[in-house]
Amino acid sequence: MARSERTTAAPATPRDGVPTVLALRDVTKVHGDVRALGGVTLDVRRGELVAVVGPSGSGKSTMLNIIGTLDRPTSGTVSVAGDDVGTLSDDALARLRADHIGFVFQHFHLQAGATATENVADGLLYAGVRRSERQRRAVRALERVGLGHRVDHRPHQLSGGEKQRVAIARAIVGDPTVLLADEPTGALDTASGSAVLALLRELHAGGTTVLVITHDLELAASLPRQVRMRDGLVQSESSSDAAALAAAIRGTS
Template identity: 65%
Template sequence: MSEAVVELAGVVREYPGAPPVRALDGVDLRIGAGELVAIVGPSGSGKSTLLHVLGTLDRADAGTVRIDGHDVGALSDAQLSALRARRIGFVFQQFFLTPGVSALDNVADGLLYTGLSLRERRDRAHDGLAAVGLTHRETHRPNQLSGGERQRVAVARALAGSPSLLLADEPTGNLDTVAGRGVVDLLHELHRAGTTVVVITHDLDVARSLPRQVHLRDGRIERDAA
């Protein structure tokens, strides 16, 4: 069995209200290094909350969360920020690219807080764009790129820091069918290269195309299937 990148045991996340809303209700989940996993479920199932917990953007109220061997509950806010910067890459439905800035520098800017020089950041950005097949577009600005290309730039930015875990939140949500298929193919390529990828999606076709699907409903894992 491969080393675990994600380990959740009895994780609970509750939001205040009358009555309180239990968004995650005793979630147990293990994701090994190099896996490609879909987290799927209807609106309100807990997918977004699970993404925030996996990405250390939100703390669990109960249970244990380990990311790349680190017990998230035992870390300070500064240590959590460092863990996110060095171990976790994020890809969102919105591309969040800076207008007027080249693809190369959009990727390099994702490494601003690593302490690397501009040249080192651009070298890593070049490698990241090569990984997603976009070196021929690295001088282009976002408005000169298609939707699928912009999402690939966002993936390259997430990869540039060599994260242990890549989290993709509805990565095909703003794309047409052809561009969306291209992004899914890219995720498969990254999986074959050994990247651990977790895709949060409500699209059952996207989920079925991935090797493992974890189905959430009402904050609980309903089914976990290859």
């Protein structure tokens, strides 16, 4: 099959009837002599809230970039919302990202001279949405994250937590299937980080699948499912009582 074609298959459905929206099978990534991923297999079902946790260099951000189709694996297969991304052209991958994936990064990546509305509207640039409709949806997304009173503010007029909320609004403005958050609280103080985490929980409660990349063990422990990575591999997975796991982590640190 030519790489420009788009192969769509129904997502795998486990016995509980919830479809799998992300599926990695034996995924590797090699940069020169460095093996960043050594054969990762992972499934994320629709509506999950998952923490991918591990130390620096564990491969978690590399995996996120591959899941988000910002990078291609060296080997293995990746499926996003039923699409085998290995069969897609660069243009088709851009459409897939616009249709299904929202990104939240640690350092916000907002345009300094643009208003909050303009920054959020940029999240629809590749979705074929007219400018007036982009603006309308951007305001609605900002209201959804509690920033309806900041729509005309520029980044220098916003706190760190507000900047991250703008970034989250930009990520969700296209109503993505999956929200990928890479260290979303890493650049924030404790109070702002807690508020952003509460917002991610709220989005998850509304039906969004959320994957959070973090090195923060307590943050990971507060989420329903943890995937632990080390040396480019999934070391373990667990679902936990958040309070009990957080207490255990504090007790062994």
